[in-house]
Amino acid sequence: MSAAEARAAAERAARASYGRLVAILASPTGDLMLAEDAVSDALERALQTWPEHGVPANPDGWLLTVARNRQRDVWKSAAHRTRAPLPADPGDTAPLTSPLDTLDPDAIGERRLELLFVCAHPAIDAAARTPLMLQVVLGLDAARIARAYGVGAAAMAKRLVRAKRRIADTRIPFVVPGRADMARRLPGVLEAVYGSYAVTLTGGPDEAPLRSPDSLAGEAHYLAVTLAALLPDEPEVLGLAALISLSLARSPTRQKDFVPLAEQDPATWDARLIADGEAYLRLASATDRLGRFQLEAAIQAVHCDRRRTGVTDQEALRTLYSALVLLAPTLGAQVALAATVGRLDGPEAGLAALPDGADAFQPAWATRAHLLGAAGRGAEAAAAFDRAAALTIDPVARRHLSDQAAALRGPR
Structure with a gap:
């Protein structure tokens, strides 16, 4: 195996193993920061060796052993002894032991779901729960999470x-x-889990293809499907698995031009x-509890049905978006409904519905720009495309919006 292939294997292990190794290492003491440091050190060693x-032969077992040794070294250190108790009381003369010493590195199970529920505990500030999950389960850094939430990196790191x-x-x-706490x-x-998928949609063209199992989108899909297997009677869990599956199915690989x-x-x-995705949605619809993720999955199913019929059922989209706005009146749902109204009732009606x-909110400006263009209001549309481009993180999408603005202005 070449050095490049070995490095790629280490990077794949980092993406696939980060969350569950952090969960294993943190579970005896609750010290997430030490667990993250230990896993990061093991991954750095993997890239070097x-x-x-x-x-x-067993990358996860190798990483766990190295991280566990790193954690043990910290527990032995005088600095750690002065600020935190040891995870076990070995006595004055007994050798230091780790609660993980009896764990078989060749039998590492799925632990990320436990970590997700830890991060969702009521004792954790609600504003920190999702960012915390994105970092400790999927390994996103504070700066990227902060960008997705529109706050400063330092403020997010402190949170x-x-x-x-x-x-x-x-x-x-x-x-x-x-069940009661769940x-x-x-x-x-x-x-x-959905947030970890949505964050990947703002990435640049140098990131992994969205459909790749090694991408963050692939990890989010894996977690959603794992949740559905764990909780097959929860309709919103099934709805989320359907939503990510259907959305991911339409996500192109990272490419030079936005389509x-x-x-x-x-x-x-x-x-x-x-x-x-359609199978998960059918299972969810068999229950009598309708939720946001089921509605969003149904919307994705309408779009995906164009693969079979060649057309998009706009009236079905209006019905579903109207229900979504009643159930979960987010800006995204309201803007999507306005866009659908514009396609069915004309651009001026769509503009009035914004x-x-x-x-x-970038999607609102992009939708406004398209509706203004369809209404023949070129100068206003160009200005709206400029504003949408300025609010867009993905450079490929930003270039597309800027090109749309330039085309409306014509040659100079």
Whole structure:
């Protein structure tokens, strides 16, 4: 195996193993920060040694052993002894032991779901729960999370540190909770899993293809499907698995040019993911509890049905978006409804349906620009495209919006 292949294997292990290794290492003490440091150190060692010595037969077991040794070294240190108790009381003369010493590195199970429910505990500040999940389960750094939430990186870092200290101080158990506690925590877990998928949509062209299992979108899909297997009677869990499957099916690989949904070739969409998403949606619809994720999945199913019929049922979209606005009146849902109204009733009707208070909301400006263009108001449309481009993180999408503005202005 070449050095490049070994490095790629280390990077894949980092993406696939980060969350569950953090959960394993943090579960005895609740010290998430130490667990993250230990896993990061192990991953750095892997990048240094695997290209030279080869990828071990069990990468997860190798990483756990290195991280566990790093954690033990910290526990032995005088600095750590002065600020935190040891995870076990070995006595004055007994050798230092780790609660993880009896764990078999060759039998590492799925632990990320436990960590998700820890982060959703009521003792954690609600504003920190989803960002915390995105960092400790999927490994996103504070700067990227801050960008997604529109706050400063330093403020987000402080919020995350406070949440991790809260977990350690309150000794929240690392377990999947019982049904009573799960009802309180599950909505936050679902929001975090979907949030981890949504964040990937703002990435640049140098990131992994969205459909790749190694991408963050692939990880979010994996977590959603794992949740659905764990909780097959929860309709919103099934709805989330359907939503991410159907949305991911239409997500193109990172490419040089942005292609709007209406111009995409449905033949390039992933038929297997569409079938999976539709199956999850049928299971969810068999229950008598309708939720936001089920509605959003149904909207995605309407779009995906163009692969079969060649057309998009706009009236079905209006019905579903109207229901979504009643159930969960987010700016995104209101803007999407306005866009659908514009396609059905004309651009002026769509403009009238756009919500107030969306001055900093990129989708609202992009939708306004398209509607103004369709209404023949070119100068206003160009200005709206400029504003949408300024609010866009993805450089490929930003260039597309800027090009739309330039085309409306014509040659200079």
